[in-house]
Amino acid sequence: xxxxxxxxxxxxxxxxxxxxxxxxxxxxxxxxxxxxxxxxxxxxxxxxxxxxxxxxxxxxxxxxxxxxxxxxxxxxxxxxxxxxxxxxxxxxxxxxxxxxxxxxxxxxxxxxxxxxxxxxxxxxxxxxxxxxxxxxxxxxxxxxxxxxxxxxxxxxxxxxxxxxxxxxxxxxxxxxxxxxxxxxxxxxxxxxxxxxxxxxxxxxxxxxxxxxxxxxxxxxxxxxxxxxxxxxxxxxxxxxxxxxxxxxxxxxxxxxxxxxxxxxxxxxxxxxxxxxxxxxxxxx
Numbered sequence: 001x002x003x004x005x006x007x008x009x010x011x012x013x014x015x016x017x018x019x020x021x022x023x024x025x026x027x028x029x030x031x032x033x034x035x036x037x038x039x040x041x042x043x044x045x046x047x048x049x050x051x052x053x054x055x056x057x058x059x060x061x062x063x064x065x066x067x068x069x070x071x072x073x074x075x076x077x078x079x080x081x082x083x084x085x086x087x088x089x090x091x092x093x094x095x096x097x098x099x100x101x102x103x104x105x106x107x108x109x110x111x112x113x114x115x116x117x118x119x120x121x122x123x124x125x126x127x128x129x130x131x132x133x134x135x136x137x138x139x140x141x142x143x144x145x146x147x148x149x150x151x152x153x154x155x156x157x158x159x160x161x162x163x164x165x166x167x168x169x170x171x172x173x174x175x176x177x178x179x180x181x182x183x184x185x186x187x188x189x190x191x192x193x194x195x196x197x198x199x200x201x202x203x204x205x206x207x208x209x210x211x212x213x214x215x216x217x218x219x220x221x222x223x224x225x226x227x228x229x230x231x232x233x234x235x236x237x238x239x240x241x242x243x244x245x246x247x248x249x250x251x252x253x254x255x256x257x258x259x260x261x262x263x264x265x266x267x268x269x270x271x272x273x274x275x276x277x278x279x280x281x282x283x284x
Contacts, residue, residue: 001083002069004030004062007212008087009037010205011130014277015087016045021276023097026050026077028069033057036212050077060220066177074171083168084181088130089113090200090273091168098168100196107170107188113199114138115159117267120252123206130205131277135253135261136270146230150238158231159204159251160266166199167191179228200273207248214239 001024005012016027027049031039033056042053052072056065066084073079081102083091091111093100101109116133125132137160144161147154155161164182173187183191204210218236221229238247253261261267 001026001085002028002066002073003085003087004032004065004069005034005038005042005087006032006216007034007036007038007209009034009041010209011202012038012087013041013045014131015085015090016042016049016051017280018090018273018276019083019085019098020049022091022093023099024083026052026073026079028052028054028072028077030054030056030065030069032060052077063177063179066181070171070174070177079171081168082171082174083166084177084184085166086181088202088205089166090202091166091197092200092272093197094195098197101168101194102170106192107173108184108186108191109168109194109196110165110183110191111168111194111197111199112165113163113201115140115163115201115203116270117159117251117253118204119258120249120254123252128206129277130202131273133202133205134269134271134274135258135267136200137266138268139266141266146227148230148233148237150234150241150243152234157251158234160261163201165193168197200270204248204251207245210248211239211244214244 001019029042029051031042031053039055045051046053070082073082091098115137117135117137118133119135122128122132140162141156141160142162144155166181167184169184169186174184175187176185178184214235217232218239221233221236224233235247238244
Protein backbone atom coordinates (compact mmCIF):
# COMPACT_ATOMS: atom_id res chain seq x y z
CA UNK A 1 0.00 0.00 0.00
CA UNK A 2 1.18 3.52 -0.79
CA UNK A 3 0.17 6.84 0.74
CA UNK A 4 1.02 10.48 0.09
CA UNK A 5 0.17 12.43 3.23
CA UNK A 6 0.22 15.91 4.66
CA UNK A 7 -1.18 16.84 8.07
CA UNK A 8 -3.16 13.63 8.65
CA UNK A 9 -2.24 13.02 12.30
CA UNK A 10 -5.85 12.39 13.31
CA UNK A 11 -5.99 9.10 11.40
CA UNK A 12 -2.74 8.14 9.67
CA UNK A 13 -1.58 5.73 12.39
CA UNK A 14 -5.02 4.14 12.49
CA UNK A 15 -4.88 3.72 8.71
CA UNK A 16 -1.63 1.76 8.92
CA UNK A 17 -2.73 -0.38 11.86
CA UNK A 18 -6.09 -1.22 10.29
CA UNK A 19 -4.71 -2.20 6.91
CA UNK A 20 -1.95 -4.28 8.46
CA UNK A 21 -4.69 -6.24 10.25
CA UNK A 22 -6.52 -6.53 6.92
CA UNK A 23 -3.52 -8.23 5.31
CA UNK A 24 -1.34 -5.43 3.92
CA UNK A 25 2.30 -6.48 4.32
CA UNK A 26 4.19 -3.35 3.29
CA UNK A 27 3.69 0.41 3.15
CA UNK A 28 5.56 3.07 1.15
CA UNK A 29 4.72 6.63 2.16
CA UNK A 30 5.62 10.17 1.15
CA UNK A 31 5.16 12.87 3.76
CA UNK A 32 4.71 16.10 1.82
CA UNK A 33 5.68 18.67 4.43
CA UNK A 34 3.35 17.91 7.34
CA UNK A 35 3.28 20.55 10.05
CA UNK A 36 1.39 18.43 12.60
CA UNK A 37 2.53 15.12 14.16
CA UNK A 38 2.02 13.01 10.99
CA UNK A 39 5.71 12.48 10.28
CA UNK A 40 6.56 11.64 13.89
CA UNK A 41 3.71 9.13 14.07
CA UNK A 42 4.87 7.41 10.90
CA UNK A 43 8.47 7.30 12.09
CA UNK A 44 7.31 5.60 15.26
CA UNK A 45 5.45 2.92 13.27
CA UNK A 46 8.55 1.88 11.33
CA UNK A 47 9.69 -0.38 14.17
CA UNK A 48 6.45 -2.37 14.00
CA UNK A 49 5.60 -2.46 10.28
CA UNK A 50 7.42 -2.79 6.96
CA UNK A 51 7.10 0.91 6.28
CA UNK A 52 9.33 2.90 3.92
CA UNK A 53 9.02 6.61 4.68
CA UNK A 54 10.13 9.51 2.49
CA UNK A 55 10.14 13.03 3.91
CA UNK A 56 9.82 15.37 0.94
CA UNK A 57 8.13 18.77 1.34
CA UNK A 58 8.85 19.69 -2.28
CA UNK A 59 6.36 20.48 -5.06
CA UNK A 60 3.31 18.22 -5.05
CA UNK A 61 3.20 15.83 -8.02
CA UNK A 62 0.91 13.00 -7.01
CA UNK A 63 1.05 10.98 -10.22
CA UNK A 64 4.87 10.94 -10.35
CA UNK A 65 5.26 10.25 -6.64
CA UNK A 66 2.65 7.50 -6.74
CA UNK A 67 4.68 5.67 -9.39
CA UNK A 68 7.92 6.16 -7.43
CA UNK A 69 6.27 4.58 -4.38
CA UNK A 70 4.82 1.74 -6.46
CA UNK A 71 8.25 0.89 -7.88
CA UNK A 72 9.75 0.99 -4.40
CA UNK A 73 7.11 -1.42 -3.12
CA UNK A 74 7.87 -3.91 -5.84
CA UNK A 75 11.63 -3.58 -6.13
CA UNK A 76 12.63 -2.95 -2.52
CA UNK A 77 9.79 -4.35 -0.41
CA UNK A 78 8.81 -7.39 -2.46
CA UNK A 79 5.15 -6.51 -2.98
CA UNK A 80 3.07 -8.13 -5.74
CA UNK A 81 -0.09 -5.99 -5.57
CA UNK A 82 -0.72 -2.31 -5.00
CA UNK A 83 -3.38 -0.23 -3.32
CA UNK A 84 -2.55 3.42 -4.01
CA UNK A 85 -4.47 4.84 -1.09
CA UNK A 86 -5.39 8.08 0.66
CA UNK A 87 -5.06 8.50 4.41
CA UNK A 88 -8.82 8.96 4.85
CA UNK A 89 -9.69 5.72 3.01
CA UNK A 90 -10.02 2.30 4.63
CA UNK A 91 -10.26 -0.86 2.52
CA UNK A 92 -12.48 -3.57 3.97
CA UNK A 93 -12.46 -7.09 2.48
CA UNK A 94 -15.78 -8.91 2.09
CA UNK A 95 -14.25 -11.88 3.88
CA UNK A 96 -10.83 -12.98 5.05
CA UNK A 97 -8.29 -10.30 4.25
CA UNK A 98 -7.23 -8.12 1.35
CA UNK A 99 -4.93 -10.82 -0.02
CA UNK A 100 -8.10 -12.41 -1.43
CA UNK A 101 -8.03 -9.70 -4.12
CA UNK A 102 -4.82 -11.18 -5.49
CA UNK A 103 -6.62 -14.38 -6.46
CA UNK A 104 -8.75 -12.53 -8.97
CA UNK A 105 -8.76 -13.42 -12.66
CA UNK A 106 -7.90 -9.83 -13.53
CA UNK A 107 -4.88 -7.71 -12.64
CA UNK A 108 -6.83 -4.47 -12.04
CA UNK A 109 -9.81 -4.17 -9.71
CA UNK A 110 -12.06 -1.25 -8.83
CA UNK A 111 -13.77 -1.30 -5.42
CA UNK A 112 -16.80 0.79 -4.57
CA UNK A 113 -16.23 3.69 -2.19
CA UNK A 114 -18.64 5.05 0.40
CA UNK A 115 -18.65 8.42 2.15
CA UNK A 116 -19.12 8.56 5.90
CA UNK A 117 -20.90 11.62 7.26
CA UNK A 118 -20.31 13.19 10.68
CA UNK A 119 -23.21 14.16 12.90
CA UNK A 120 -23.22 17.47 14.72
CA UNK A 121 -23.51 15.66 18.04
CA UNK A 122 -20.45 13.52 17.30
CA UNK A 123 -18.00 16.26 16.32
CA UNK A 124 -19.07 18.31 19.34
CA UNK A 125 -17.84 15.60 21.73
CA UNK A 126 -14.52 16.29 23.46
CA UNK A 127 -13.26 12.79 22.58
CA UNK A 128 -14.35 12.90 18.91
CA UNK A 129 -12.38 10.72 16.50
CA UNK A 130 -12.92 10.12 12.80
CA UNK A 131 -14.31 6.61 13.33
CA UNK A 132 -17.16 8.06 15.38
CA UNK A 133 -18.63 8.91 11.96
CA UNK A 134 -21.04 5.98 11.60
CA UNK A 135 -23.43 7.23 8.92
CA UNK A 136 -22.53 5.63 5.59
CA UNK A 137 -23.98 6.98 2.34
CA UNK A 138 -25.55 3.76 1.08
CA UNK A 139 -27.54 5.16 -1.84
CA UNK A 140 -26.10 8.45 -3.11
CA UNK A 141 -28.44 10.62 -5.12
CA UNK A 142 -26.37 10.43 -8.30
CA UNK A 143 -23.40 11.94 -10.10
CA UNK A 144 -22.84 15.66 -9.68
CA UNK A 145 -21.57 17.63 -12.70
CA UNK A 146 -18.40 19.55 -11.81
CA UNK A 147 -19.22 22.78 -9.98
CA UNK A 148 -15.90 24.30 -8.86
CA UNK A 149 -17.29 27.84 -8.60
CA UNK A 150 -19.25 28.34 -5.36
CA UNK A 151 -21.85 30.26 -7.38
CA UNK A 152 -22.53 27.14 -9.46
CA UNK A 153 -25.65 25.34 -8.12
CA UNK A 154 -25.38 21.77 -6.85
CA UNK A 155 -27.89 19.10 -7.80
CA UNK A 156 -27.45 17.43 -4.41
CA UNK A 157 -25.63 18.02 -1.12
CA UNK A 158 -22.01 17.57 -2.03
CA UNK A 159 -21.33 14.58 0.25
CA UNK A 160 -24.47 12.77 -0.95
CA UNK A 161 -23.31 12.62 -4.56
CA UNK A 162 -22.06 9.42 -6.19
CA UNK A 163 -18.27 9.12 -6.02
CA UNK A 164 -15.86 7.02 -8.09
CA UNK A 165 -14.30 3.84 -6.75
CA UNK A 166 -10.65 3.10 -6.04
CA UNK A 167 -8.17 0.79 -7.73
CA UNK A 168 -6.07 -2.16 -6.61
CA UNK A 169 -3.75 -3.77 -9.15
CA UNK A 170 -0.90 -6.16 -9.73
CA UNK A 171 2.41 -4.32 -9.72
CA UNK A 172 3.66 -6.37 -12.66
CA UNK A 173 2.39 -4.58 -15.75
CA UNK A 174 1.55 -1.28 -14.03
CA UNK A 175 2.33 1.62 -16.36
CA UNK A 176 0.70 4.70 -14.80
CA UNK A 177 -1.45 5.73 -11.84
CA UNK A 178 -3.85 8.53 -12.67
CA UNK A 179 -4.58 11.46 -10.35
CA UNK A 180 -6.99 10.52 -7.60
CA UNK A 181 -6.05 6.82 -7.72
CA UNK A 182 -9.33 6.05 -9.47
CA UNK A 183 -7.73 4.40 -12.51
CA UNK A 184 -4.45 3.07 -13.87
CA UNK A 185 -2.87 2.19 -17.18
CA UNK A 186 -1.94 -1.49 -17.05
CA UNK A 187 -0.33 -3.84 -19.57
CA UNK A 188 -2.70 -6.65 -18.63
CA UNK A 189 -5.89 -4.87 -19.54
CA UNK A 190 -8.72 -2.75 -18.15
CA UNK A 191 -10.14 -2.74 -14.65
CA UNK A 192 -12.91 -5.01 -13.45
CA UNK A 193 -15.36 -4.01 -10.74
CA UNK A 194 -15.24 -6.14 -7.61
CA UNK A 195 -17.49 -6.83 -4.65
CA UNK A 196 -14.67 -8.55 -2.74
CA UNK A 197 -13.73 -5.28 -1.02
CA UNK A 198 -15.22 -1.87 -0.36
CA UNK A 199 -13.62 1.43 0.64
CA UNK A 200 -14.78 3.54 3.57
CA UNK A 201 -14.08 7.25 3.00
CA UNK A 202 -13.77 9.61 6.00
CA UNK A 203 -13.40 12.87 4.10
CA UNK A 204 -15.15 15.12 6.64
CA UNK A 205 -13.85 14.96 10.20
CA UNK A 206 -13.15 17.83 12.60
CA UNK A 207 -13.23 21.41 11.35
CA UNK A 208 -9.50 21.83 12.09
CA UNK A 209 -8.54 19.01 9.73
CA UNK A 210 -11.09 20.06 7.13
CA UNK A 211 -9.58 23.55 6.98
CA UNK A 212 -6.06 22.14 6.93
CA UNK A 213 -6.92 19.83 4.03
CA UNK A 214 -8.55 22.57 1.98
CA UNK A 215 -5.71 25.00 2.66
CA UNK A 216 -3.08 22.41 1.75
CA UNK A 217 -4.86 21.25 -1.39
CA UNK A 218 -5.40 24.82 -2.48
CA UNK A 219 -1.66 25.24 -2.85
CA UNK A 220 -1.66 22.48 -5.47
CA UNK A 221 -4.76 23.35 -7.49
CA UNK A 222 -3.43 26.23 -9.60
CA UNK A 223 -4.05 25.46 -13.25
CA UNK A 224 -6.34 22.50 -12.55
CA UNK A 225 -9.44 22.62 -14.74
CA UNK A 226 -12.42 20.50 -15.74
CA UNK A 227 -13.77 17.92 -13.35
CA UNK A 228 -10.48 17.19 -11.59
CA UNK A 229 -10.79 17.79 -7.83
CA UNK A 230 -13.70 20.13 -8.50
CA UNK A 231 -15.10 19.78 -4.97
CA UNK A 232 -11.73 20.74 -3.45
CA UNK A 233 -11.47 23.72 -5.77
CA UNK A 234 -14.97 24.78 -4.76
CA UNK A 235 -14.13 24.46 -1.07
CA UNK A 236 -10.86 26.34 -1.54
CA UNK A 237 -12.71 29.25 -3.16
CA UNK A 238 -15.11 29.22 -0.20
CA UNK A 239 -12.10 29.21 2.16
CA UNK A 240 -10.57 32.23 0.40
CA UNK A 241 -13.91 34.03 0.76
CA UNK A 242 -13.83 33.41 4.51
CA UNK A 243 -16.88 31.13 4.54
CA UNK A 244 -15.37 27.70 5.14
CA UNK A 245 -16.68 27.30 8.69
CA UNK A 246 -20.24 27.84 7.46
CA UNK A 247 -19.66 25.36 4.62
CA UNK A 248 -18.30 22.78 7.06
CA UNK A 249 -21.30 23.13 9.34
CA UNK A 250 -23.59 22.54 6.35
CA UNK A 251 -21.88 19.16 5.83
CA UNK A 252 -22.77 17.92 9.31
CA UNK A 253 -25.97 15.97 9.94
CA UNK A 254 -28.32 17.21 12.63
CA UNK A 255 -30.79 14.79 14.22
CA UNK A 256 -33.66 15.67 11.87
CA UNK A 257 -31.51 15.22 8.75
CA UNK A 258 -30.12 11.96 10.10
CA UNK A 259 -33.54 10.45 10.74
CA UNK A 260 -34.89 11.64 7.37
CA UNK A 261 -31.99 10.19 5.39
CA UNK A 262 -32.16 6.93 7.35
CA UNK A 263 -35.87 6.64 6.63
CA UNK A 264 -35.26 7.24 2.91
CA UNK A 265 -32.49 4.62 2.80
CA UNK A 266 -29.91 7.17 1.64
CA UNK A 267 -27.68 6.51 4.65
CA UNK A 268 -27.34 3.62 7.06
CA UNK A 269 -25.50 3.05 10.30
CA UNK A 270 -22.16 1.26 9.89
CA UNK A 271 -19.94 0.57 12.90
CA UNK A 272 -17.20 -1.68 11.52
CA UNK A 273 -14.38 0.80 12.10
CA UNK A 274 -15.95 2.22 15.26
CA UNK A 275 -16.01 -1.29 16.73
CA UNK A 276 -12.54 -2.13 15.44
CA UNK A 277 -10.90 0.84 17.11
CA UNK A 278 -13.02 0.63 20.23
CA UNK A 279 -11.73 -2.92 20.70
CA UNK A 280 -8.16 -1.75 20.09
CA UNK A 281 -8.31 0.94 22.78
CA UNK A 282 -6.92 -0.04 26.20
CA UNK A 283 -9.48 -0.60 28.92
CA UNK A 284 -9.80 2.12 31.53
